[in-house]
Amino acid sequence: xxxxxxxxxxxxxxxxxxxxxxxxxxxIFVGAFTLTLTNGVGTxxxxxxxxxxxxxxASDVMIVxxxxxxxxxxxxxxxxPTVHDAGRATAMSGEGMQIEVLTDRDLAAILAIDGxxxxxxxxTVTTDYVTREAREKYDFTVATGGVGLNVDFVAGRPLRExxxxxxxxxxxxxxxxxxxxxxxxxxxxxxxxITDVGGQLHLVExxxxxxxxxxxxxxxxxxxxxxxxxxxxxxxxGMPAGYRDVYxxxxxxxxxGRNALGEKGIKEALAGSxxxxxxxxxxxxxxxxxxxxxxxxxxxFGIIALxxxxxxxxxxxxxxxxxxxxxxxxxxxxxxxxxxxxALFSSEAIFIGFxxxxxxxxxxxxxxxxxxxxxxxxxxxxxxxxxxxxFDPLPVALVVALVMTIAFFAGTLPAARAxxxxxxxxxxxx
Amino acid sequence: MLPSRQSVLRSRNVSKSYGDGAAxxxxxxxxxxxxxxxxxxxxxxxSGSGKSTLMHLLALLDSPDTGSIDVDGIxxxxxxxxxxxxxRNETFGFVFQQFFMIPNATVLxxxxxxxxxxxxxxxxxxxxxxxVLEQVELADKAANRATALSGGQKQRMVIARALANRPKxxxxxxxxxxxxxxxxxxxxxxLFALNAQEGLTLVIVTHDEELAGRCDTRFVIADGLxxxxxxxxxxxxx
Ligand SMILES: Nc1ncnc2c1ncn2[C@@H]1O[C@H](COP(=O)(O)OP(=O)(O)OP(=O)(O)O)[C@@H](O)[C@H]1O
Ligand SMILES: [Mg+2]
Numbered sequence: 001x002x003x004x005x006x007x008x009x010x011x012x013x014x015x016x017x018x019x020x021x022x023x024x025x026x027x028i029f030v031g032a033f034t035l036t037l038t039n040g041v042g043t044x045x046x047x048x049x050x051x052x053x054x055x056x057x058a059s060d061v062m063i064v065x066x067x068x069x070x071x072x073x074x075x076x077x078x079x080x081p082t083v084h085d086a087g088r089a090t091a092m093s094g095e096g097m098q099i100e101v102l103t104d105r106d107l108a109a110i111l112a113i114d115g116x117x118x119x120x121x122x123x124t125v126t127t128d129y130v131t132r133e134a135r136e137k138y139d140f141t142v143a144t145g146g147v148g149l150n151v152d153f154v155a156g157r158p159l160r161e162x163x164x165x166x167x168x169x170x171x172x173x174x175x176x177x178x179x180x181x182x183x184x185x186x187x188x189x190x191x192x193x194i195t196d197v198g199g200q201l202h203l204v205e206x207x208x209x210x211x212x213x214x215x216x217x218x219x220x221x222x223x224x225x226x227x228x229x230x231x232x233x234x235x236x237x238g239m240p241a242g243y244r245d246v247y248x249x250x251x252x253x254x255x256x257g258r259n260a261l262g263e264k265g266i267k268e269a270l271a272g273s274x275x276x277x278x279x280x281x282x283x284x285x286x287x288x289x290x291x292x293x294x295x296x297x298x299x300x301f302g303i304i305a306l307x308x309x310x311x312x313x314x315x316x317x318x319x320x321x322x323x324x325x326x327x328x329x330x331x332x333x334x335x336x337x338x339x340x341x342x343a344l345f346s347s348e349a350i351f352i353g354f355x356x357x358x359x360x361x362x363x364x365x366x367x368x369x370x371x372x373x374x375x376x377x378x379x380x381x382x383x384x385x386x387x388x389x390x391f392d393p394l395p396v397a398l399v400v401a402l403v404m405t406i407a408f409f410a411g412t413l414p415a416a417r418a419x420x421x422x423x424x425x426x427x428x429x430x
Numbered sequence: 431m432l433p434s435r436q437s438v439l440r441s442r443n444v445s446k447s448y449g450d451g452a453a454x455x456x457x458x459x460x461x462x463x464x465x466x467x468x469x470x471x472x473x474x475x476x477s478g479s480g481k482s483t484l485m486h487l488l489a490l491l492d493s494p495d496t497g498s499i500d501v502d503g504i505x506x507x508x509x510x511x512x513x514x515x516x517x518r519n520e521t522f523g524f525v526f527q528q529f530f531m532i533p534n535a536t537v538l539x540x541x542x543x544x545x546x547x548x549x550x551x552x553x554x555x556x557x558x559x560x561x562v563l564e565q566v567e568l569a570d571k572a573a574n575r576a577t578a579l580s581g582g583q584k585q586r587m588v589i590a591r592a593l594a595n596r597p598k599x600x601x602x603x604x605x606x607x608x609x610x611x612x613x614x615x616x617x618x619x620x621l622f623a624l625n626a627q628e629g630l631t632l633v634i635v636t637h638d639e640e641l642a643g644r645c646d647t648r649f650v651i652a653d654g655l656x657x658x659x660x661x662x663x664x665x666x667x668x
Contacts, residue, residue: 005546016534327530330531333524334518335514335544337515340547423491423492
């Protein structure tokens with residue numbers, strides 16, 4: 001029997017006992033459906049995170065903080081009190097937590113490290129509201145991000161270094177501020193309200209140069225460096241000079257090529273000088289691994305279902321071998337070889353696995369697409385571009401291949417039994 | 431066509447027992463015989479005497495405990511499993527007492543089974559299948575389900591199946607066992623016609639005296655031994 005003929009015969013055979021095949025296929029269906037869906041969640045969410053990270057274009061930016069003596073800034077100190085050093089500035093102490101801050105001196109030291117081309121402190125600006133002309137005042141926060149962030153533009157352009165008071169408005173502000181659409185907003189002026197440390201309100205005007213989609217990572221509005229300076233200035237009005245220029249962290253733009261040891265070398269150099277640097281990828285990598293971990297826990301359920309289905313396949317095929325004992329004897333007497341008989345029954349197992357997994361994956365894709373579309377249009381509409389469940393051809397193909405492999409292994413026992421049957425005994429079988 | 435001098439099948443001192451210990455039963459106790467190309471042979475004897483056992487050994491479906499079976503002058507023991515499969519597939523045709531067919535498959539599909547196993551392409555095997563169905567006058571039933579045939583039609587179907595691969599030897603165990611004499615005659619007539627025209631070797635196990643009488647040679651089996659051989663060209667080794 002030619003291989004093609006074996007496959008064809010195997011397919012025909014699986015349809016001979018329809019009920020039994022259907023039930024086994026159903027068991028596999030459940031497992032394949034679960035696996036496809038859980039992987040779909042992993043694909044969807046991770047794809048979203050990746051797009052977000054890519055869109056931020058911040059692969060060459062590190063967040064630098066001062067490394068606390070003794071490591072983790074949140075760990076309670078068990079080494080006794082640290083000797084006071086007047087040159088080291090700290091902010092926020094108490095409750096066992098102490099975060100050291102960066103000063104202009106630190107910024108210069110960071111910039112001196114090979115590979116770091118620019119350092120910009122994270123200036124926290126706490127704005128009160130934004131408004132336009134005589135409209136309602138709306139709560140307004142400013143992005144903490146400093147260098148190199150860019151986003152999904154609906155209209156307009158990214159911020160430039162020479163921008164005066166410019167900002168990129170999230171789409172959600174368009175209608176409240178009275179703009180018909182994103183393009184209409186470009187060039188428009190808004191007024192930002194900010195209160196200084198003494199409680200005095202300051203008003204700063206800014207021009208809209210772009211309109212962006214809302215993202216999950218930074219709901220604050222991106223503003224130009226000069227606007228941030230102006231807001232910071234306004235906020236710090238009345239603050240003693242010594243408290244002005246301290247920062248929780250800084251963003252450092254780097255070029256790995258300029259350090260002999262690349263990105264790793266830069267991080268080590270930072271650590272050597274008492275700073276800690278981590279890129280967005282470092283931080284988001286953790287997030288992706290958590291999601292991947294969750295997906296694998298869910299996958300475990302799918303795999304358990306598949307193992308159970310594997311026993312279903314063994315059972316189905318053993319019954320089939322039993323029922324067809326005479327037929328097997330007949331084929332053997334006509335010169336069907338052991339290897340071909342084994343291949344025939346294995347193919348039946350694999351085909352049952354294929355049926356179950358193709359159906360399971362197909363239905364999972366349809367169901368998952370419907371659910372994620374509903375979610376994207378409903379509860380998750382604010383997260384533009386997020387598809388909670390997404391399907392890539394590769395993971396889906398892997399699920400189908402995995403199921404077919406499990407089916408093959410389940411089929412080996414019945415197939416071996418069929419191939420080893422003695423022709424005469426089989427023909428005598430009642 | 432005159433049968434050649436050469437033995438297609440030759441058994442030497444073949445014995446076969448079933449079971450173990452107290453349940454052990456010696457079904458054959460040293461049978462030696464020769465079957466020549468183009469010969470028609472009847473194996474007769476009482477029920478339980480070992481006829482089917484002998485036929486299965488000659489057809490290489492089973493191996494003897496002692497003794498040897500030669501096909502075309504080569505001992506079966508010297509052939510690989512693969513070679514035995516090929517030999518059975520290409521050289522032998524089987525007609526089993528209980529038909530043995532693939533249920534739910536069509537008559538044609540059943541008939542072309544040996545060709546399918548041989549790996550013949552679909553179109554060729556359908557053509558050949560229709561040809562043999564034509565010969566047994568069942569062409570009009572080709573697309574019917576095999577299980578839906580009458581007893582006589584099933585018998586003709588399995589004969590068509592045995593002939594499909596153009597075998598050199600047909601082994602038939604009680605081919606007329608379940609048939610009335612008229613239907614039996616159609617089936618047997620075809621086998622003897624092929625024997626006469628194409629030199630097909632026939633090995634027929636039967637209780638039917640009349641059928642045995644039409645064969646060139648008659649081997650009488652009794653209690654696992656070859657009791658008597660009757661026929662012009664048959665030889666019984668000492
Ligand atoms: N698989 C087996 N296990 C045990 N005994 C067997 C087996 N097959 C055959 N026998 C015994 O061997 C003897 C010969 O059996 P065989 O089938 O060859 O007889 P037979 O001559 O063909 O009889 P019948 O004319 O009734 O078909 C019988 O006594 C039978 O019970
Ligand atoms: Mg018998």
